[in-house]
Amino acid sequence: MTRCRTPLHLFNTFSRTLEEFRPIAPPKVRLYACGPTVYGRAHLGNFRTFLFVDLLRRLLTLFGFEPELVMNYTDVDDKTIAAARAASLALRELTSRQIDLFEEDMKTLHILLPDRRPKATDHIGLMIAMIEKLLQNGHAYLGEDRSVYFRISSFPDYGRLAHLDRQGLQPGARIAQDEYAKESIGDFVLWKGWKPEDGEVGWDSPWGRGRPGWHIECSAMSMHYLGEEFDIHCGGSDLIFPHHENEIAQSRCATGKEFVHLWLHCSHMLVDGEKMSKSLGNVYSVADVLAKGYTGRHLRFLLLTAAHYRQTLNFTWDGLAAAKAAVTRIDDWLARWRLLPAERFAGATPEGEAFLAAFCTSLADDLNLPDALGHFFEFLRATNRALDRNAPMPDLPALWPTIDAVLGLGEPADAPPSQVQELAERRAAARRRRDWKESDSLRKAIEKEGWTVRDTAKGQEVRRR
RNA sequence: GGCGGGGUAGCCAAGUGGUAAGGCCGGGCUCUGCAAAAGCCCCAUGCGUGGGUUCAAUUCCCACCCCCGCCUCCA
Secondary structure, three states: OOOOOOOOEEEEOOOOEEEEOOOOEOOEEEEEEOOOEOOOOOOHHHHHHHHHHHHHHHHHHHOOOEEEEEEOEEOOOHHHHHHHHHOOOOHHHHHHHHHHHHHHHHHHOOOOOOOEOOEHHHOHHHHHHHHHHHHHOOOEEEOOOOOEEEOHHHOOOOOOOOOOOHHHHOOOOOOOHHHHHOOOOOOEEEEEEOOHHHOOOOEOOOOOOEEEOHHHHHHHHHHHHHOOOEEEEEEEHHHHHHHHHHHHHHHHHHHOOOOEEEEEEEOOEEEOOEEOOHHHOOOOOHHHHHHOOOOHHHHHHHHHHOOOOOOOEEEOHHHHHHHHHHHHHHHHHHHHHHOOOHHHEOOOOHHHHHHHHHHHHHHHEOOOHHHHHHHHHHHHHHHHHHHHOOOOEOOHHHHHHHHHHHHOOOOOOOOOOHHHHHHHHHHHHHHHOOOHHHHHHHHHHHHHOOEEEEEEOOEEEEEEO
16 A cells, blocks of 8 residues: 655665665565563563554554564574563473563554564574584684674674764673683674573584574574575664674674665653653553553554654653544544545645645654654644534545555444443433433443443544543 | 764654654544444644745754764673
């Protein structure tokens, strides 16, 4: 559904500039996003990033491209192993449960599932092969601890993505217990030799039993599914260093190719102005939000529109309430014009076309959804005005799918429970009798149940408060 | 210390060398059995502070003050 024909400009972390987006083989866009480590329930900060990836993917489609999105699941690392042990579950059992929960949350937020969602543990062979290549060409070495390390001194461009000087990596860094095994402090692990706390978890390799390091999985799987050189790699801004820096080093050294053309990073989220942390008790999940009576649509709207993706977003419950109010206003507008007969819509109008152009122009400017949304609300108000005045309307039935292709709100789709339905029916009967007293007391009863009723030309409408 | 991002109305937030989008909240009016929705109107002489450049700066330059992130756990 190509609706925007403006050239798309995106901010490349590597060049730190806005660049016109040109895929390697248009209209195909090969896109990789770093996915979650599946050891526990993902938090809202994670979803801010995945919502950003979803927005990117939806916009690529809107601008006429055909994205193929691969997002990995990190299903083996210290945390997953520890969580499995704590729950007395096999690693695979623990991670598959967490993946189910994660995908449930994704659905709640109307995030389209990526085309492929490879798990690290299903691709160990690929990683071993890649590590062997790096050992052969001298970019990696086997440590005394039977782990394999990448030698960053063998890659002169190391640090270019993060703008970090290799010198700066030397002093003051936190030092793990096994650091003695490395030649240099900045070297990172490609293959971790087996340790007792790994328990059952491990795979045989030319260097003995062990498991892959974190960074190698994304390199191996992205190149496997998308080619040694592909269009876009994205993730949260915290991944710039060391994760993506390391991916660049090992991938380029293994293939000699450029690896990724465009790096995109989503900024982090704060809660009440502070960094999320367990000690502050401000790490919320999608389930926490639902428990407070908000829906995935409200949360999606907030995380997607409250700030541009490269701007820190401050999550507050007041902000969520504001998002809910805005979504309700959109729902009201939708419900309103959808009651009109088809002939009320005039087909393409100058107002409709002007809105669409402005909407696309904003989005083409590094996915400026907050700005695009400003145009949308102006358009919303203008069409409401036309409705009030019985004036010709832009072709809303044709335009709305384009808008919602970006917002992803879908339908409110919220049927009241039977007891509320019953109260509403009694109220309708009371109103027919013009028994206003009874009518008002039934409204109160409905509100007590957490629902609200309003009277329209077509009768009552019951919806969540 | 190094690198980077910010400070715009009660809250969130976009933006531009020519005089501040949009959302939420709030106030007034119209409409409505009531309520809601919707419409109309109002709500920053002001964009961290102090200088400078300019006919003109929130937007450029300099200095300063705050806040936040990254610098090998992290979306």
